[in-house]
């Protein structure tokens with residue numbers, strides 16, 4: 453099973469979309485394993501977005517992620533990284549496919565509601581950055597067999 457960090461960013465929180473975004477991840481069959489509602493420190497923002505340092509939107513991105521609380525979560529499932537990124541849609545909401553969160557609720561890249569890990573390697577780094585190991589909850593979800601069990 454893969455895990456992904458998912459952030460509902462300040463615009464998602466301020467616009468009252470926390471429940472809608474969680475609902476879509478639950479509907480997809482993913483399992484919530486950690487969650488916390490929090491302000492993001494400048495240091496955490498800079499570490500999380502270090503790969504974007506020097507880009508024209510970097511300073512604005514740091515200010516944006518620190519501008520209001522975020523909902524930080526870890527979601528788990530088979531192929532969770534690809535599934536979650538598909539559910540979120542493309543970074544630029546005007547390119548995101550209809551039915552995705554970014555298509556349905558956003559217009560511009562700098563207010564694109566969510567962040568999700570883009571690879572297994574980055575998910576491990578991001579989860580370790582945002583959560584302590586003891587904050588990750590181990591549990592069984594009763595529909596897992598119906599979602600992921602192979603017929604072979």
Ligand code: CMP
Pocket residue numbers: 504509513543561562563564566567568
């Ligand atoms: P996220 O998935 O959190 O990863 C980096 C973020 O930078 C991205 O979502 C957007 O919020 C933001 N971003 C990416 N490209 C642009 C852009 N061209 N202009 C402004 N913000 C951007």
